[in-house]
Amino acid sequence: MNLIIVESPTKAKTLAKFLGNDYQIEASMGHVRDLPESRLGVDVDHDFNPEYVVSDKKKDTVTKLQKIKADKIILATDPDREGEAIAWHVATLLNSKFDPAIGGTKFLRITFHEITESAIKEALAKPGEINMELVNAQQARRILDRLVGYKLSPLLWRKVRKGLSAGRVQSVAVRLIVEREREILTFVPMEYWELVAKFKDFEAKLIKTEIKTKDEADKIIAELVGSQFIVKQVETKEIKRSPYPPFTTSTLQQAASNLFGWSAKRTMQVAQNLYEQGLITYHRTDSTNLATQAVDAVRQFIVEQYGGRYLPAEPRLYKTKSKVAQEAHEAIRPTNTERLADSSQQLDRDQNKLFELIWKRFVACQMAEAVYEQTNVDIGVSDGYIFRANGNKQVFDGFQRLFEREEGIVLPKLTVGEILELLKLIPSQHFTEPPPRYNEASLIKILEEYGIGRPSTYAPIISTIQERQYVEKQDKRFFATNLGMAVNDFLMANFANILDYKFTAGVEDSLDAIANGEKKWVPVIAEFYTPFSEQLEKVGDSAERVKIAVEESDEVCPEHNVPMVVRIGKFGKFLACSKFPECKFTKSFQVKINMKCPKCGTGEVILRKTHTKKSFYGCSNYPKCDFASWTRPTLPGQSPGGRAKPKLEVIKM
DNA sequence: CAGTGAGCGAGCTTCCGCTTGACTT
Secondary structure, rough: EEEEEEHHHHHHHHHHHHHHOOOOEOOOOOOOOOOEEEEEEEEOOOEHHHHOOOOOHHHHHHHHHHOOOOOOOEEOEEEEEEEHHHHHHHHHHHOOOOOOOOOOOEEEOOOOOOOOOOHHHHHHHHOOOHHHHHHHHHHHHHHHHHHHHHHHHHHHHOOOOOOOOOOOOEEEHHHHHHHHHHHHHHHOEEEEEEEEEEEEEEEEEEEOOOOOOHHHHHHHHHHHHOEEEEEEEEEEEEEEEOOOOOEEEHHHHHHHHHHHHHOOHHHHHHHHHHOOOOOOOOOOOOOOOOOHHHHHHHHHHHHHHHHHHOOOOOOOOOOOOOOOOOOOOOEEEEOOOOHHHHHOOOOOOHHHHHHHHHHHHHHHOOOOOEEEEEEEEEEEEEEOEEEEEEEEEEEOHHHHHOOOEEEEEEOOOOOOOEEOOOEEEEEEEEEOOOOOOOOOHHHHHHHHHHOOOOOOHHHHHHHHHHHHHOOOEEEEEEEEOHHHHHHHHHHHOOOOHHHHHOOOHHHHHHHHHHHHHOOHHHHHHHHHHHHHHHHHHHHHHOOOOOOOOEEEEEEOOOOOOOOEEEEOOOOOOEEEEEOOOOOOOEEEEEEEEEEEEEOOOOOEEEEEOOOOOEEEEOOOOOOOOOOEEOOOOOOOOOOOHHHOOOOOOOOOO
């Protein structure tokens, strides 16, 4: 009997369908061994020798694998750095029971990038061995992350506050948010004006002229009134739009965040569900590759469903942009394109929404381009001013057939030299705006661009930086807290190299060098650790304890008539008199949603929490007014929840 | 449907990446 070990139980089931009774297939459930949680587990004085332990959570899995009697053990973990390491750890743990010298058990390593019958049988036909260079690259990655995290965090406990943490990934995520916060705080809005000329049936905007003040706008209007508006140029060109590539984890999380307002965590939970039901391919991937079989099938589907005009002559190939991508899996796609109609009844609302999103993105990615006719019209005025109007008409919908149709702007037929009748000049005041605060989608996007974090960690990173209270989410946007800024400033002042946006990219280059045999892992780690440990010692000896700014509130202490400040206790935020410890007056911290209580009309609606930490809406006049609601209260005429309707339309098939 | 809470300092905290349940409310 042959034992095949993969990482995911769902994958094990799929393989079992393809292979007969000659194989027993089991899942390792990810990593089986790791550095111990409660201590460093790296011997920094002896070549960084790591200490690996099987955690309590993994014991059952490991014991189960060890008990299986097999002639051959085939390690079919993912074809990437982490997968290779899992294979090695599994082999090491099973070796005592299955020593080739004693029992004759043989370890074989196979890899495949797509879960199709042909790919698996091909892999089984030519098995290889564990690639120790790749394993060592993973060990270097693991040990470096441990050294950074478990050396910097205790320094923060000493210099800032107990329980804090720092790491190669999380500290950069916090840095991004802190720097954006400061950019917004120091941003000076600049006034500018726009001028729109209204004609019969269309309008045009003044271009190439900067207007800074109302006086300037008025002056130009005075000049223009009574002038002749003449069509100077009419330019029409064809524009083609291509579909987006199929989803990876990060783009799926971004789309679900932007379209549905979902957190990355929620998206992954729903995707996990779809994956377990066999409806989609694996949902933790950084690749946009597609199995040839799947592309062939969807091309046939497109012809049958929409007609040959919607099919490009050649299949579209999508190259993965990210340099750090490991491409162990395919893109996220439906496992069966034709399954949409009958599956929809069994799925709940969230599953349906996400499946439809994945389905559309995949089918669209193999459809024809959409074609538009774009018209630019320049209108000249005697004084040299130029107004421009843009028209946009869809000529062929192509892949856009699957999505909501955008309203085009249709311009009337205009000819060069034509004199237009001006109806009105409309000035409008604007101000330049700072870049927006990050939300989950934009944070994941930029982290991926820097190569920081992996598909399996984007969602957990977002949880960690909030749990540590480095950042807070308000209305789905991240705000840096005073604590986050203080920790960031401390780390930037003393360990700027680790917080460098390019640090991870440099680490990745070294790991690649280890993986392809150009470098050995121990010197790579030593080269980092020697200066790092010197710096740790220096900062530990000399740095002052960091003071965290307290946030003032609008509330005033009734006993001392001084502002109250926001403090953080065991159970979250509360308001305290700024004269503490002299004055011990406190008040609960109220999160207002800018709405009067619908019951008493005088109180503010505030967000509160039950004993069990569940959020609900209540009235600030409680206990005088007992208004309470699980959902955000609505004012007459407002749609419940005030949420925008999702942009998807139902696919008719 | 709605606690409390900081300051002392024992013993504790902490990383990133790979996978799912097993818990409670």
